Amino acid sequence: MTLLAELLSSQIVRTVLTGAAMLGAIAGMLGSFAVLRRQSLLGDALAHAALPGVCLGFLIAGGRDLGSIMAGAFFTGALAALVMMLITRATTLKTDAALGIVLSVFFAVGVVLLTHLQGMGGAASAGLSSFLFGQAAAILRSDLWMMGGVGLVALTLVLAFWKEIKLVSFDADFARAQGFPVTVLEAFLTVMVALAIVVGLQLVGVVLIVALLIAPAAAARQWTNSLGTMVVLSALIGAASGASGALISATTRGLATGPVVVLCASVAVLVSLMLAPGRGLIWQALAARRARAQIGERRILAAMQGLADAHDDARYPSEQGMLTAALGYAPDHQRFAALERRGLIRPVTHPPETTPHWELTPSGHHEAKATRADPRHRPEHPS
Amino acid sequence: MRDDTLHEPDQALHVEDLTVSYGETPALWDIDLDIPPGVMCAIVGPNGAGKSTLIKAALGLVRPIAGHVRFLGRPVNAMRGKIGYVPQRHSVDWDFPTCVRDVVEMGLYRALGWFRRPGRDARARAIAALAEVGMQDYADRQISQLSGGQQQRVFLARALVQDAPILILDEPLAGVDAATEAVIISLLKRLRDDGRTVIVVHHDLTTVQSYFDWLVMLNVRIIAQGPVAQVYTPENLRAAYGQHLAMIAVSSGASE
CATH class of the missing domain: 1.10.10.10 (Winged helix-like DNA-binding domain superfamily/Winged helix DNA-binding domain)
Known part of the structure; x- marks a missing residue:
């Protein structure tokens, strides 16, 4: 308890803790729909494709300006989603192959840009590699407002369009036949996932962030048969993973926050896969x-x-x-x-x-x- | 595009010059089709004939290269609330976290409009629709626990709850047992007798004559269309299916 009090007395720890918990909740909520729509790997491709955007944002702003870095990440992420859609429509390649190609090409471009920028020198560019695996300590209090804003918008929209989102996630063809704007709703869900990824990049990094989308949703699905409960539970598991990961990494020097958060979420998945009544293996x-x-x-x-x-x-x-x-x-x-x-x-x-x-x-x-x-x-x- | 003038309002479904293609191979070629109101119509044809594509194109789920579609004289976008659609049951993930009543209420989402949640009235209508297919005791059942026939009945209830004058069903009898088939057919016949138009993609030639009164025979092009008695002939079956299968179907149907 004293350790906890000591940790929480630090402004940095409190900021990281709040940020990680908020990110976990947002990713958990939106990840539920991604998992149910079998689109969880789209999140992975979006995240990897954000790396070249991070570098471009850095180049254009001429420094480590968070706003332009995030805009860049969102831009190349969206571009990747578009390219993927074009590949699956125009060629005979299946979605998984298109995902693989887009993910690796965009990530390769990102790594090339990253190493090139670092080779050019400059103190600021050294910090760019933290976007690979995240660097929690870089989070500022002002970043929390942005996270909160994204989370609030996502929550409001999910609540407002709850039944439409449910219908599209379950049976898109029926929704279309009923005259619902399915493409708009699907695009909205994808854009929200991309936004969650962008705000989480700093904390968890492009390589691992998909775990925050998939793991809480996969764990939550084990415990309930109702969509509403699943989404709430997934957000809670995400928030708990984020908070506990941030605390654990704060106890010991040299434990990267992002990977620890991902490990915490993985523990939740493992426990749920084993123990959940009805669906658990045991x-x-x-x-x-x-x-x-x-x-x-x-x-x-x-x-x-x-x-x-x-x-x-x-x-x-x-x-x-x-x-x-x-x-x-x-x-x-x-x-x-x-x-x-x-x-x-x-x-x-x-x-x-x-x-x-x-x-x-x-x-x-x-x-x-x-x-x-x-x-x-x-x-x-x-x- | 404004379309105040009705085009072929005397037909429940009117399709003109419809061509659909996936890649280079045409799935449907220059389809002209009329289904009058108040009939129970089967769309039959061999695998790959474009049966599902035809109804998906009619519903605007598949974009055609050419042609137009009218329901009771209006384009499909003006008729969305008046068409009940039952997709193939394998088209969705039955492990989705929801219950039977919830799925049936989805048929009311359009009528509810944006921002409104289904309430007590929607619940009562969903239960009534489930009762029509004999599934009222399953309202709170998780959908992953249903058998194939039960899944099909739930899908049918979701279309029934809309109370639509036109029903379009994609392979509703595929993989269901004899009891479910009897429930579904007697229900569809009753809807037809109420004056509704029922359009069914069907795969079992031996039951065409006993179940349906209107028939569309399809194999990328329209082979024949009209009352079953006129269309269900050896020549047409041969044209649609080839020599061998046509003989089986005609001989088993001849006993009627």
Whole structure:
């Protein structure tokens, strides 16, 4: 706690923390739509394509002027999106190939410009390489206002056009047939993603920023089946990743903020992929195990009832060996214990034999009959 | 472009000189088509004949090279609210985070207008539309849990909720079981009997005669169009499908 208080007493840490949290929230909100529209890699291409724009902005302004750098980044990002659209429309190349080409060409141009500018010397140009992986300490309080502004505009527009955005994300063809301006709405979503990238460049850098678009959305999707909840959750996960990443990197000298933020978001994804109820891997493995066990128990009941019918004795004592023969496999002991707990079978002795025997209880007969009538029925007394 | 004058207002769908091409190969070639109001019309043809392209071009989802389209005499942009569209169910991601009722309410978004959210009235109409397709118990179900036939019925409900005089359905019977097929067909017939026009892209020749009363046979060009009894002939089937398949279809249909 004292460490936290100490960290927060620093003006720089507070600025970085606020900036990272805001960026995470904006990227998380807009990233939800990008992920659902299967456009998350478009964000990656936009981000990489922003690098030449950063250098151009630097060249034109003749120094490290944030306004012109961001304008440049937005310009080349938009240009890249346009080129990608033209490539997929005019050639037989698919979207992934077009993305790959545009991303690497624009990034290569950016790196060439960057190294050239640095070769020319000048103290200011040295800082340009921080746009590759981000440099949180470079953030100024005035930058926070810009981030907040972008975030507020994005939030207002998403709320105002919520149902239209939802419809376009789910079924663009239907939206078009209903007369909605789908192209405008899609362009709006892409422009907002580009804006989020541009304001995040300083903090996280062009290489990693796509993770902030994808990771919170991917994590949030695991926990909910409602679009609204997903978007809110994604923004919260993004903000939490940003804040915790900023704090962690502030504790130790030489931990770059951007990559730490991305790692925090990745932890959220990993945890969600594993643990989320319904969709998480562990949850699904447990559910599959439960289902297997239950089916095993039903088959035992059915086999016991078969034996009882064959011997015309409702309380026929079944022995494990006979059940193995009837089922074609040796049933697990735990299944008998579970059936006993549920009151569907009871152990009986069958002298002079000493091996364990079981008989069906009346509710066991009932359950076996229900399973026989409909194998998909739900048991009345689940284990 | 102002278009106050009606062009062919007596036809539910009027298509003239329509040509559509993807790249160099024409998908539709010089289509002239008229579908009168109040019929239940099948559009049939072999794979790649341009059936889906035809309705997408009619709806303005695909840009034609030439030609024009009118619904009840008006261009499609003036008729958006009066046309219910059921796309192929594989055209969307059914893992999208939303529930059945939400999808059906999407059919009301246009009527609601900008900035207004669906409320209690929209909810009631969505439930009523779901009841028509026998899915009222699934209103709150997550859409990823639906079977193929249920997905198709939800899509149909989304078009029904619009209460549109013209319905256009793209392969609504593809991959659904016999029970769902019966539900969908009896519903579509009832809509036709109410005086609506139902246009269906269809793939199963053996059911054309029992389900539909109007038929368009397509293979890049129009092969034939008109009442089923006049159009469903061996010559036309041969022209559309080639020798072999036509014989099967005619022999199974002849028992009617």
